[in-house]
Amino acid sequence: MTHKLLSDNVGQRQLMLGNEAIVRGxxxxxxxxxxxxxxxxxxxxxxxxxxxxxxxDLYFEYSTNEKVAIExxxxxxxxxxxxxxxxxxxxxxxxxxxxxxxxYLGVKGGMxxxxxxxxxxxxxxxxxxxxxxxxxxxxPMLEPSSIDEARAMTKYAFDxxxxxxxxxxxxxxxxxxxxxxxVTLSDILPVKTKGKFTKDPFHLVAIPSVSRNLHIQLLExxxxxxAISESSQWNRITGSGxxxxxxxxxxxxxxxxxxxxxxxxxxxxxxxxxxxHPLPEKQIQSFVNACKKVLIVExxxxxxxxxxxxxxxxxxxxxxxxGKSDKLFSRLxxxxxxxxxxxxxxxxxxxxxxxxxxxxxxLPEIPGRPPNLCxxxxxxxxxxxxxxxxxxxDMPVIYPTDIGCYTLGVxxxxxxxxxxxxxxxxxxxxxxxxxxxxxxxxxxxxxSTFFHSGIPGLINAVFNRHQFTLVILDNGTTAMxxxxxxxxxxxxxxxxxxxxxxSIENIVRAIGVPNVSIVKPYQIKxxxxxxxxxxxxxxxxxxxxxxxxxxxxxxxxxxxxQVTDRCKxxxxxxSELACPAFYVENNRVQxxxxxxxxxxxxxxxxxxxxxxxxxxx
Amino acid sequence: xxxxxxxxxxxxxxxxxxxxxVLGDAAMRANIPVVxxxxxxxxxRGGVVESALIFGxxxxxxxxxxxADILLGFEPSxxxxxxxxxxxxxxxxxxxxxxxxxTVNIGKGKYPDLATTQTLIxxxxxxSFFLDATRLAKEAGNILSVNIVLLGALTATGIIPLxxxxxxxxxxxxxxxxxxxxxxxxxxxxxxxxx
Numbered sequence: 163m164t165h166k167l168l169s170d171n172v173g174q175r176q177l178m179l180g181n182e183a184i185v186r187g188x189x190x191x192x193x194x195x196x197x198x199x200x201x202x203x204x205x206x207x208x209x210x211x212x213x214x215x216x217x218x219d220l221y222f223e224y225s226t227n228e229k230v231a232i233e234x235x236x237x238x239x240x241x242x243x244x245x246x247x248x249x250x251x252x253x254x255x256x257x258x259x260x261x262x263x264x265x266y267l268g269v270k271g272g273m274x275x276x277x278x279x280x281x282x283x284x285x286x287x288x289x290x291x292x293x294x295x296x297x298x299x300x301x302p303m304l305e306p307s308s309i310d311e312a313r314a315m316t317k318y319a320f321d322x323x324x325x326x327x328x329x330x331x332x333x334x335x336x337x338x339x340x341x342x343x344x345v346t347l348s349d350i351l352p353v354k355t356k357g358k359f360t361k362d363p364f365h366l367v368a369i370p371s372v373s374r375n376l377h378i379q380l381l382e383x384x385x386x387x388x389a390i391s392e393s394s395q396w397n398r399i400t401g402s403g404x405x406x407x408x409x410x411x412x413x414x415x416x417x418x419x420x421x422x423x424x425x426x427x428x429x430x431x432x433x434x435x436x437x438x439h440p441l442p443e444k445q446i447q448s449f450v451n452a453c454k455k456v457l458i459v460e461x462x463x464x465x466x467x468x469x470x471x472x473x474x475x476x477x478x479x480x481x482x483x484x485g486k487s488d489k490l491f492s493r494l495x496x497x498x499x500x501x502x503x504x505x506x507x508x509x510x511x512x513x514x515x516x517x518x519x520x521x522x523x524x525l526p527e528i529p530g531r532p533p534n535l536c537x538x539x540x541x542x543x544x545x546x547x548x549x550x551x552x553x554x555x556d557m558p559v560i561y562p563t564d565i566g567c568y569t570l571g572v573x574x575x576x577x578x579x580x581x582x583x584x585x586x587x588x589x590x591x592x593x594x595x596x597x598x599x600x601x602x603x604x605x606x607x608x609x610s611t612f613f614h615s616g617i618p619g620l621i622n623a624v625f626n627r628h629q630f631t632l633v634i635l636d637n638g639t640t641a642m643x644x645x646x647x648x649x650x651x652x653x654x655x656x657x658x659x660x661x662x663x664x665s666i667e668n669i670v671r672a673i674g675v676p677n678v679s680i681v682k683p684y685q686i687k688x689x690x691x692x693x694x695x696x697x698x699x700x701x702x703x704x705x706x707x708x709x710x711x712x713x714x715x716x717x718x719x720x721x722x723x724q725v726t727d728r729c730k731x732x733x734x735x736x737s738e739l740a741c742p743a744f745y746v747e748n749n750r751v752q753x754x755x756x757x758x759x760x761x762x763x764x765x766x767x768x769x770x771x772x773x774x775x776x777x778x779x
Numbered sequence: 780x781x782x783x784x785x786x787x788x789x790x791x792x793x794x795x796x797x798x799x800x801v802l803g804d805a806a807m808r809a810n811i812p813v814v815x816x817x818x819x820x821x822x823x824r825g826g827v828v829e830s831a832l833i834f835g836x837x838x839x840x841x842x843x844x845x846x847a848d849i850l851l852g853f854e855p856s857x858x859x860x861x862x863x864x865x866x867x868x869x870x871x872x873x874x875x876x877x878x879x880x881x882t883v884n885i886g887k888g889k890y891p892d893l894a895t896t897q898t899l900i901x902x903x904x905x906x907s908f909f910l911d912a913t914r915l916a917k918e919a920g921n922i923l924s925v926n927i928v929l930l931g932a933l934t935a936t937g938i939i940p941l942x943x944x945x946x947x948x949x950x951x952x953x954x955x956x957x958x959x960x961x962x963x964x965x966x967x968x969x970x971x972x973x974x
Contacts, residue, residue, distance in 0.1 A: 527889070
């Protein structure tokens with residue numbers, strides 16, 4: 163069956179997720195090479211491109227991290243083919259080093275960098291505003307407001323990139339990536355499979371003497387981009403009146419709905435900025451000149467506001483221009499329609515059309531439904547064994563952790579997370595803790611995260627002879643973002659033969675870690691003994707905990723367990739393991755057979771041996 | 780067309796994303812403007828999944844508190860939790876078969892009383908419809924068709940601008956072929972529960 167995003171039904175309207183629309187736009191632009199490291203809210207872009215790459219001439223890869231992904235895409239564009247790299251906002255921090263100098267080098271084939279920001283931090287460790295990367299690097303930036311625009315802008319971004327010889331930032335937010343709307347299909351361009359590289363070291367090798375000239379070129383390109391932005395169809399003004407609103411991205415949608423709800427269409431002009439770096443300065447100045455009062459509506463930092471105010475000052479304007487200033491909007495979290503409507507009403511001094519809130523004071527307390535490690539998750543077993551090992555050695559332990567499903571180990575009763583900054587930080591921070599604390603340090607990192615950015619920290623630890631244990635939670639996939647592959651995955655299980663599996667154990671041994679061991683975390687007693695030995699060893703020790711993610715492990719036969727009458731209600735299974743397959747009924751612990759995957763961890767820790775497999779008929 | 784705002788709340792694994800897809804597909808075929816958004820929690824399973832659908836002339840893909848015209852709940856305590864999305868003219872359609880969260884299962888935290896839940900929803904909103912969608916899904920032949928039972932109920936209330944035939948077409952177009960019959964039956968059982 164062909165992929166839905168490959169439909170050649172030109173002119174047809176399809177409902178698409180924002181991330182699917184971006185894929186469609188890239189296909190319509192004839193994308194040749196794509197690379198990513200998965201990260202919410204961008205992950206579905208990569209998922210679809212990976213599937214499509216199995217069916218077409220498109221080359222797509224899951225790279226080890228975002229820095230590598232951007233380098234893969236950059237060199238493909240240097241060879242003259244169209245390329246795209248996709249990452250979440252914090253991923254661009256990892257890729258920032260190549261990004262900044264790639265702006266100097268420029269590109270030949272069109273190159274698009276998708277940065278998916280996450281205001282509100284639905285699934286991220288911060289809500290940084292990546293529009294500043296456009297200012298920092300000098301690169302042009304586009305920001306869609308609707309799903310169909312996500313498609314059209316992605317497609318245009320490749321043309322713009324080739325016109326300017328610079329990569330283009332396509333900046334989205336979660337509410338674009340994970341919203342759905344109608345998209346009108348255009349033609350898909352054929353994939354150009356091979357490019358041509360023209361040697362030109364004095365423009366393409368960034369040594370100081372070359373870069374001094376390249377920086378001049380970059381500034382010229384910014385000027386060219388500015389001229390294009392001035393007449394870009396993506397920057398548009400609608401409505402008329404003496405009040406003005408300048409906005410971008412999804413904020414535009416909330417503004418349009420607010421203006422319609424408040425019935426002030428005839429009093430207000432809206433300037434929607436879509437080509438947002440460089441800003442169309444002249445257009446903004448003439449817009450401001452024609453207004454008595456301007457409101458800036460944007461999520462995150464006062465990125466537009468600061469620039470618009472500077473532009474207005476340049477034009478000699480002194481009218482009120484506010485957004486984050488004057489405490490109208492917050493720099494925190496995301497915007498939403500009612501908030502925008504209420505600020506618009508307040509700022510222009512008109513009555514709000516707010517719906518009255520229901521009185522919900524008499525609602526009973528509703529128990530929370532926090533995210534939880536799955537029933538039978540191997541991470542839970544590992545955490546349990548580590549905790550028991552530390553307990554039996556009477557060791558006070560600090561647990562630096564990392565980014566993945568296992569970050570959920572922070573929740574009680576596991577409580578196995580003490581420090582987390584970013585991808586790979588478990589290893590580097592363990593180095594610092596081990597030098598500055600008396601405590602034992604035991605760090606957790608997932609397999610995909612280890613490849614992403616854990617390895618340099620481990621080399622550092624060996625070289626500098628730090629003293630800690632690194633537990634690598636190897637579940638054979640990048641589980642949290644939707645089970646994407648990584649270099650440690652055996653791809654032949656999906657009949658994909660063009661890959662080589664990289665062994666985590668071999669890497670760890672090659673680095674020279676003095677004490678390396680492997681555990682199967684479902685074997686609790688053995689695991690505890692191995693962890694104890696690792697904790698007592700000198701220098702860096704690594705324990706690789708190997709068990710495939712239970713959600714995708716097809717090989718294991720699932721056989722549910724049950725609690726028998728021998729149970730004496732110690733409830734260690736609940737108070738220390740807390741697998742969600744347990745429930746209490748009539749003061750007796752039970753196991754939900756629909757949820758139990760038969761890992762047998764609880765059976766091993768029950769002091770009464772009361773948990774046994776359900777007999778099969 | 781004046782916007783109609785629908786919030787769907789469910790527990791991960793109950794299939795509310797498919798339900799949104801069916802509604803979106805039906806709206807597209809009926810030439811009704813539609814946008815949707817979704818937020819799922821951090822865990823693969825067991826967390827709350829919320830979708831928003833807006834039919835009609837609106838650009839926003841999310842729904843603010845007190846602005847949902849319809850709340851479709853797949854689980855009673857989640858419906859109660861999402862009442863802050865409603866206003867006094869809202870309609871609520873909810874499954875009354877509980878899926879207690881883990882905290883309750885292990886005796887930490889109390890699941891709200893179902894009769895009280897029903898009374899509170901009735902008192903605070905304009906109209907409300909309660910059904911045991913889980914039982915009806917089993918009756919249709921698959922417990923996983925809870926989502927389609929609830930779509931049947933939602934359609935039968937007449938509050939969404941989509942007809943039974945349009946919804947049935949969308950179901951046939953969206954679900955896997957092998958499950959079409961079960962889902963059409965589920966849709967009908969859900970509708971009957973309302974009428």
